[in-house]
Amino acid sequence: MMEGVHPMASEAHPTLLPDSACLHLVCLQAFPRRITAVVATTFPQAQCPVCLHSSEKVHSRYTRLVADLPWMGWAVQLDLHTRRFFCQNPECSRRIFTERLPTVVAPYARRTNRLTDVFTLIGFALGGEAGKRLVAGMGLSSSPDTLLRLIERAPETAHATPRVLGVDDWSFRRGRKFGTILIDLEKRIPIELLPDREASSLAKWLQEHPGVEIISRDRGGSYADGATLGAPQAQQVADRWHILKNLGEALEGFFISKKSHLKAAMLDPTGVATNPSPLQESPMGNTRRLEEVSRERHQEKVEMYRKIHELHAKKVHQGIIAQLVGTSRQTVTRYIHMDQPPERRTPRRTRTHLLEPFKPYLIERWNDGCRNASELYREIVKRGYAASMSNVSRFLKNLRTTKGKPRGFKQVEPTPEAIATKKDAQVRRPPTALQVARWMSFTEEQRLDWQNAYLIRLCEADPIIAQTFSLIQDFATMLRERQGERLDTWLKQVESQEVAELKNFARGLQKDYDAVKAGLTLSWSQGPVEGHVHRLKLLKRQMYGKASFETLRKRVLQCS
Structure with missing residues (x-):
């Protein structure tokens, strides 16, 4: 079987019966919305479950009703005719035993193994309530609690200790209860969920799993302490996105004190308020990259519109057009009824x-x-x-x-x-302090033209803002290009300037110097970790209040 393929998706069950080697189909019986397959066992002997001694001496026969995989929405039930045997081992404590069929059904079970596998997959994918609705659509029945129990009983996969570990917190109950997720950054898979975000919990896990060489984390102090206690030899790496976010938050207070300059910069030198074009409505500002992506997507739609109409003019069937163009048949129908290509939507309405x-x-x-x-x-x-x-x-x-x-x-x-016109009435509010700090960390290509013009006027109005802008740009370039060797020089420049908020940010970097310098030098980041945190939130919200920690942990780790 191929690696990563579940048994139910492989060729392990190519026949109508769960295991044709030990079962023989006697007949099929049709009922309203149900099919019963009468099957009998074929092995001439059976093995005692206690002493493992084989026996051919039949004691009696009995039948078991076992649910199996549905056929095209019809429920299927196996009327399993099996036997009881005498145990012929005189030293065995059991005198009579029932015939075991480990490849078909577990002892006392009411479902075949392959149906249980399907229910387990549904439970992992959808949880209890949504899984129940899917099972009902298949012509079967199961309660949400049954699906959750199957998740809890599923065996866990053992993971080797990762060389590069990503650590982040997640909210089990927003603002009240938190946990920790651990990610193997080389394989990009979750390997463990911890029930809290305490330094002691992370340290204990690291001590139990020696061998971690690099630990990527945010700027949180508890994870830094836990990594130091549990794996002092490991290189800690501060995430670049969080560092840049901390820089913007640190400078918010500085730009609040320059509020009058932020308002004045909204006017051009003639004293007239500047107004961005209609495609630049958001005060946060759509970046130039987003504008370019929007234009590229629109051009793809125009090209698709042209191809669809060319094929339609040649009397090509709509289904074939959909296959050739690579879209849905509904889209083909919609484009055929259009008199002109679709208009480009603004990136933000x-x-x-x-x-x-x-x-x-x-x-x-x-x-x-x-x-x-x-x-x-x-x-x-x-x-x-x-x-x-x-x-x-x-x-x-x-x-x-x-x-x-x-x-x-x-x-x-x-x-x-x-005399006023409509344009005179469209005076925009000045950007907030946090927005200005965010714009200053962008490259010139990422900012829109009116944002660049605004920052130029802002720097011309105040030399301290101009100096701060230069330092922010220098730090952002160092971060993007991973030039960690320039960090010491930048810290000295910050100490020689006047902005107290920037000095406080630099002192915070010095307290976490090794991790920050590693973050500005190495390629590891928290990107894959944040992606798995988003997936965890989706799984948690699917479970409708029944997301106990152990059940949630099983579902999160199942993808690995």
């Missing part, structure tokens, strides 16, 4: 604001000289507006900032300088 339909009217009234938010609110309520007046107040505040007096609320005479 924003919902329509409640005030949006009334903005043209508000701009018209502004240009007439009305500056009173309460009066305009009453007017648009009569036109169908159903939200609060605060939206109207914020809208007029933006217009006062660009086209009027900041504190002007009285009716005025219209002037050419105060």
